[in-house]
Amino acid sequence: MIVLDKVNKWYGQYHALADVSERVEKNEVVVVCGPSGSGKSTLIRTLNRLEEIDGGTISIGGRDIHAPGLDVNALRAGIGFVFQHFNLFPHLTSIENCMLAPVNLKRASKAEAKAYALELLDGVGLAHKADAYPHELSGGQQQRVAIARALAMRPPVMLFDEPTSALDPEMVGEVLQVMRKLAGQGMTMVCVTHEMGFAREVADRVWFMSEGRILERATPEDFFTHPAHPRAQQFLADYNSR
Amino acid sequence: MIELIQDYWLYFLVGQYPNGPLGGLTLTVLLSAAALLLAMPLGLLLGVARVSPWRAVRWPTAVLVQVVRAVPLLLVVFWAYFFLPAVTGVKTGQATTMLMTLVLFDAVYLAEIVAAGIRALPKGQFEGARSLGLSYAQALRLVILPQALRHVSPSLVSQLVATIKATSLGYIIGLSEVSFIATQVNTLVFTKAVEVYLVLALTYFILCFGLSRLAFLLERRMTARAAPAIKVTA
Numbered sequence: 001m002i003v004l005d006k007v008n009k010w011y012g013q014y015h016a017l018a019d020v021s022e023r024v025e026k027n028e029v030v031v032v033c034g035p036s037g038s039g040k041s042t043l044i045r046t047l048n049r050l051e052e053i054d055g056g057t058i059s060i061g062g063r064d065i066h067a068p069g070l071d072v073n074a075l076r077a078g079i080g081f082v083f084q085h086f087n088l089f090p091h092l093t094s095i096e097n098c099m100l101a102p103v104n105l106k107r108a109s110k111a112e113a114k115a116y117a118l119e120l121l122d123g124v125g126l127a128h129k130a131d132a133y134p135h136e137l138s139g140g141q142q143q144r145v146a147i148a149r150a151l152a153m154r155p156p157v158m159l160f161d162e163p164t165s166a167l168d169p170e171m172v173g174e175v176l177q178v179m180r181k182l183a184g185q186g187m188t189m190v191c192v193t194h195e196m197g198f199a200r201e202v203a204d205r206v207w208f209m210s211e212g213r214i215l216e217r218a219t220p221e222d223f224f225t226h227p228a229h230p231r232a233q234q235f236l237a238d239y240n241s242r
Numbered sequence: 243m244i245e246l247i248q249d250y251w252l253y254f255l256v257g258q259y260p261n262g263p264l265g266g267l268t269l270t271v272l273l274s275a276a277a278l279l280l281a282m283p284l285g286l287l288l289g290v291a292r293v294s295p296w297r298a299v300r301w302p303t304a305v306l307v308q309v310v311r312a313v314p315l316l317l318v319v320f321w322a323y324f325f326l327p328a329v330t331g332v333k334t335g336q337a338t339t340m341l342m343t344l345v346l347f348d349a350v351y352l353a354e355i356v357a358a359g360i361r362a363l364p365k366g367q368f369e370g371a372r373s374l375g376l377s378y379a380q381a382l383r384l385v386i387l388p389q390a391l392r393h394v395s396p397s398l399v400s401q402l403v404a405t406i407k408a409t410s411l412g413y414i415i416g417l418s419e420v421s422f423i424a425t426q427v428n429t430l431v432f433t434k435a436v437e438v439y440l441v442l443a444l445t446y447f448i449l450c451f452g453l454s455r456l457a458f459l460l461e462r463r464m465t466a467r468a469a470p471a472i473k474v475t476a
Binding site for chain 2: 048050073074075076077078079081083085086087088089090091100101104105149150152153
C-alpha cells in the first residue's frame with residue numbers, strides 16, 4: 001500500500017530523515033514512536049507531501065507520489081490526515097467541516113455529502129454536535145470531528161500525526177476509541193503517537209525512530225517485551241518510569 | 243445658518259449641475275462609492291499576492307505597496323493630474339484622475355490589511371485545507387479568506403472611511419466635490435466660515451458614520467454565531 005525507499009530529507013544541515021525504507025501493507029496499522037525530534041512527524045507528513053523529500057521514492061497504491069504530472073490535490077484527497085492541533089475550520093460547523101472537501105471537489109452533491117457527513121459524525125459519536133462550531137466543542141470532540149472530516153473523502157489510508165498530544169488526559173480515551181474502531185474496520189493506518197497502550201493493543205507493527213532513522217520495526221509484542229536496539233530499550237525504560 | 247442652507251443647498255448638493263459638471267455632495271458620494279467598489283477587489287487581489295508562495299508574484303506587489311505607501315496621497319494626486327497627461331498625452335478629467343488615485347491608494351492599504359489577516363491565521367488552517375485535497379485557490383477562498391477578512395474587518399472599515407475623507411483632496415486639482423463647493427460658498431458669503439465648515443464637517447461625519455454602522459450591521463448579520471476562534475490548541 002505504502003512503500004518508502006531510501007527516503008531522505010534535510011533541513012539545512014540537519015538530516016531529518018536518513019535512508020528510510022519501509023512498507024505498510026493494506027489493512028495494516030503501523031504505530032510510529034520515538035523521542036521528540038526523531039523525525040516521526042516529518043516522516044508522516046512526507047506521505048501526503050505536506051513535506052517534500054530530498055531523495056528516495058515514496059509510492060502509495062502503486063503510484064510514485066512525486067511522479068511528474070501527478071496531481072498532488074488528488075493524491076491528498078485520497079489520504080486522510082489528522083493533525084495534532086485538529087485544524088478544524090472555526091468559521092464552519094462540524095458538519096460543514098466534513099462537507100467542505102467532498103462538495104468543493106465535486107465528489108458528491110450537497111445532499112449526499114451531508115448524509116455521509118452525518119453518518120461519519122454519528123460514527124465518532126457526535127451526530128448531536130453536527131451544527132456546533134469548533135469553539136463550542138471540547139478538544140476531544142474537535143479531534144473526533146477532525147477524524148470524521150478526514151474520512152469524508154473516503155480515503156483508503158489514514159495518517160495520524162500525534163492525534164492525542166494536544167488533548168487533556170481525560171479526552172485521550174475517546175479519540176483512541178475512534179481510532180481503534182477504524183482499525184477494526186480494516187482501515188490502513190499510520191499513527192505517530194506516544195500512546196504506548198494503543199500501540200500495544202491496536203498496532204500490527206511498531207516502528208521505532210531516532211535521529212531520522214527507523215531503528216527498529218517489530219510487532220508490538222516483541223517491541224514492548226524485548227526491544228532489540230539499545231535506543232529503543234532506553235526509550236521504553238524512560239517511558240515506563242514516567 | 244438656516245438662511246445659508248436655504249440659499250445654497252442645491253449648490254452644495256450638486257455643484258453647478260446642470261449648468262456645469264456634476265459636483266458637490268453627490269460627486270463626493272459617487273466618487274467614494276466608485277473608489278470603494280473598485281478598490282476592494284483590487285485590494286483583495288493585491289493582499290493575496292502579497293502573501294503568495296510565488297516570489298514572482300510576491301515581490302512586485304511588495305514593491306508597489308512600499309512605494310505607494312511611502313508617498314503622500316496629495317503628491318500622487320498632483321502627479322496623476324499634471325505629470326501623467328504630459329507623459330501619456332491623454333488628458334484625464336479631474337474626477338477620473340481622483341478616482342484612479344484613490345483606487346490605487348486605497349487598494350494598497352487594503353492589501354496590507356488583508357495580508358496581515360492572512361498571516362495572522364495559524365499555518366494549520368492552510369495545511370488542514372490542503373490535506374483534504376483542496377487547491378491553493380480553494381483553500382484561500384473557502385478557508386483562509388473568510389476567516390482573515392472577518393478578523394481584520396474593523397481595519398478594513400477604517401480604511402474605507404478614510405477613503406471617503408480622502409476625496410476632499412480633489413479640492414487641490416479643482417475638482418468640485420463637496421469640500422471645494424463649501425469653500426466656494428464660504429467665499430461667496432464671506433462672513434459665515436464657522437457655519438459653512440460646520441455643515442461640511444457634519445456632512446462628512448454622516449457619510450463616514452453611516453458607512454461604519456452599515457459595515458457593523460452587515461458583519462453582525464454574517465457572523466451570527468460563528469465566533470472568530472483563532473485559538474487552535476486544546
